[in-house]
Amino acid sequence: MSSWAPRPSRIILFVLVLGATSVFYLLIFSPELLSSASFLRDDDDVPVKKSSSKIVPGSKGVPGRGADVVKRDAVVAAFKHAWSAYERDAMGADEYHPLTHRGENLSPSTPNTSNGIGYTIADSLDTMYLMGGPLTPYYTRARSWVADSLSFNQTGEFSTFETTIRVLGGLLAIYHLSGDDIYRIKAEDLGDRLLGAFETKSGLPYPSINLMTGKGVPDHYSPSRASTAEATTVQLEFRYLAEITGKEKFWRKAEGAMRVAREHVPVNGRYVVPIYMDLGGGGFSGGEVRLGSRGDSYYEYLLKQYLQTNNTEPAYKEMYEQAMQSVHDHLVKQTPKRNMTYIAELFTRVVGQGKVDWTLSSKQDHLxxxxxxxxxxxxxxxxxxxxVSHASIPPDLTNELTEEGRRDWETGRELMDTCMRTHETKTGLAPEIAQFGENEGGEGGEREWWIKRLHGSSYDARYMLRCVLSLPSPLLSSFSPRFSPLRYLIVNRPETVESLFIAYRLTHDLKYRTHAWDIFSAIEKYCKIPGGGYATVEDVDELPVRLDDKQETFFLSETLKYLFLTFEDEGRVSLKDYVFNTEGHPMPIFPPSITPQFP
Known part of the structure; x- marks a missing residue:
């Protein structure tokens, strides 16, 4: 870890520069923000109409309760509301700002907002295709943009991880669903450019890539490291790209990163691993172990890589089982009163004479x-x-699952209940981060979870805190809500609705559809912009709500897709035939034509 310490003069200079930037932003954009009818909304605005459910019988030969047509179509209408605003105001831009009706690209080197690299469009294509019907004209125009305007021959720094899961993953999923070869061609071009990220001493990918040159770019703040999740969450995409192109190089690069991880576990006797990896030696580094940010999808992809190739790679199953045992041994905890199951975090601390010990934190990311x-x-x-060849719906825990299977099932079910309890807020939306138990001020109470506050404001999102954590909170929040260092919530986070979708498909328990509808209704009530689009809520426990000017691409690719599939007939995108990448793009399960060489 760096021993650099900020000098007072540096802090003053940083504050002055950031303050000047904030004032400039306020002068340019604040009039539009303040004039928006959706910027401040009380709890009586945009009421959600309660609708009765109309269940359509399941497809022939497909067990289940069939589609809930009314709720499914409400989700389709929401997608249309979000997409049409983007297409009207920002078509071609990487992301959309619904309050100011503008687009923005994620790389500063691509200022032309009609010519991004397709983050929103590639992320949304498979959702539109699956929804079909009224979205067909939108899909057709989006497909034309991909064919005529999408180019990856752009310089600048692009996130290896985000580009892979959103753009490459989106192109691969829509190629599989539609069979349209334009998507395969674009995906192969992008894959070729991304391969340069793996040119490190260890074979782990650089966190960023210059798509024009195909050269990897190290992190500017920590050039020797990559986050564990990002290095080990590109495998589903590269393996399927190899399968459809017949080009083994894609498979081997992604497989090599997993080999590095395999060689360095366990860490300190545990199969739960720190959230950073060393680009040089390949080992794990850092003083945090968590299943939240920078760690989450490492565990997700251990399971999904095993499933993707039709259970033909037992090494992934072994790594997954070891990790699950370690999670239960070290991280699974319960609150004392309501017995709420949550996943704790491990941090290192110095205990004297240079010795380091590990301590538990009751913090749990929504991720x-x-x-x-x-x-x-x-x-x-x-x-x-x-x-037992396959489990029933719901599974017979005694006769079908092993002891470890019953343990994992019950922990998953209990954690699902906990995640829904974090929606017990004034808006019915869950915070980005929850603390379990009680703090020194007694906050938490019977609810047994609470939201950390700094200077009376809501805790910031992790990416914002990386820049302004050391600044006093009144400094920036006095300029503009857009620059407040204390925003913590991205309300469109898809992790809970993803789990609700899986839980419903595996149980047919209607309570999971009810939970999904409650979340959708809250999004409609508090996040929907009358003029088009959906925005981020800054504080879930505050009314009237304050909205942040951002519509995340994963709202279209994940949140609305998982909600749609929860209410759709389960013959659509069956869990027996697909695994979803970490951005919600369905990847087919296939017997590999390329011989795996892992571990």
């Missing part, structure tokens, strides 16, 4: 809610008793 569905899926696919 961890993916783990509820992942555990349930893993239990019913990797933990079957001998002689």
């Amino acid at each position: 961890v809610c993916f783990f509820a569905g992942s555990l349930m899926l893993g239990a019913t696919t990797t933990q079957l008793r001998p002689g």
Whole structure:
């Protein structure tokens, strides 16, 4: 870790520059923000109409309760509301700002907002295709943009991880669903450019890539490291790209990163691993172990890589089972009163004479809610008793699952309940981060979870805190809500609805559809912009709500897709035939034509 310490003069200079930037932003954009009718909304605005459910019988030969047409179509209408605003105001831009009706590209080297690299469009194509019907004209125009305008021959720094899961993953999913070869051609071009990220001493990918030159770019703040999740969450995409192109190089690069991880576990006797890896030596580094940010999808992809190739690579199953045992040994905890199951975090601390010890934190990122569905899926696919070919719906815990399978199933179900309890807020939306138990001020109470506050404001999102954590909170919040260092919530986070989708498919328990509808209704009530689009809520426990000017691409690719599939007939995108990448793009399960060389 760096021993650099900020000098007072540096802090003063940083404050002055950031303050000047904030004032400039306020002068340019604040009039539009303040004039927006959606910037401040009380709880009586945009009421959600309660609708009765109309269940259509399941497809022929497909067990289940069939589609809930009314709720499914409401989700389709929401997608249309979000997409049409983007297409009207920002077509071609990487992301959309619904309050100011403008687009923006994620790389500063691509200022032309009609010519991004397709983050929003590639992320949305498979959702539009699956929804079909009224979205067909939108899909047709988006497909034309990909064919005529999408180019990856652009300089600048692009996130290796985000570009892979959103753009490459989106292109691969829509290629599989549609069979349209334009998507394969674009995906192969992008894959070729991304391969340069793997040119490190260890074979782990650089966190960023220059798509024009194909050269990897190290992190500017920590050039020797990459986050564990980002290095080990590109495998589903590169392996399927190899399968459809017949080009083994894509498979081997992604497989090599997993080999590095395999060689360096366990860490300190545990199979739960720190959230950073060393680009040189390949080992794990850092003083944090968590299933939230920078760690989450490492565990997700251990399971999904095993499932993707039709259970033909037992090394992934072994790594997954070891990790699940370690999670239960070290991280699974319960609150004392309501017995709420949550996943704790481990941090290092110096205990004297240079010795380091590990301590538990009761903090849980909302990102961890993916783990509820992942555990349930893993239990019913990797933990079957001998002689059982597949689990029933719901599974017979005694006769179909092993002891470890029953453990994982119950933990997943209990964690799902906990994630829904974090929606017990004034808006019915969950915070980005929850603390379990009580703090020194007694906050938490009977609810047994609470939201950390700094200077009376809501805790910031992790990416913002990386820049302004050391600044006093009144400094920036006095300029503009857009620059407040204390925003913590991205309300469109898809992890809970992803787990609800999986839980419903594996149980047919209607309570999961009810939970999904409650979340959708809250999004409609508090996040929907009358003029088009959906925005981020800054504080879930505050009314009237304050909206941040951003519509995340994963709202279209994940949140609305998982909600749609929860209410759709389960013959659409069956869990027996697909695994979803970490951005919600369905990847087919296939017997590999390329011989795996892992571990």
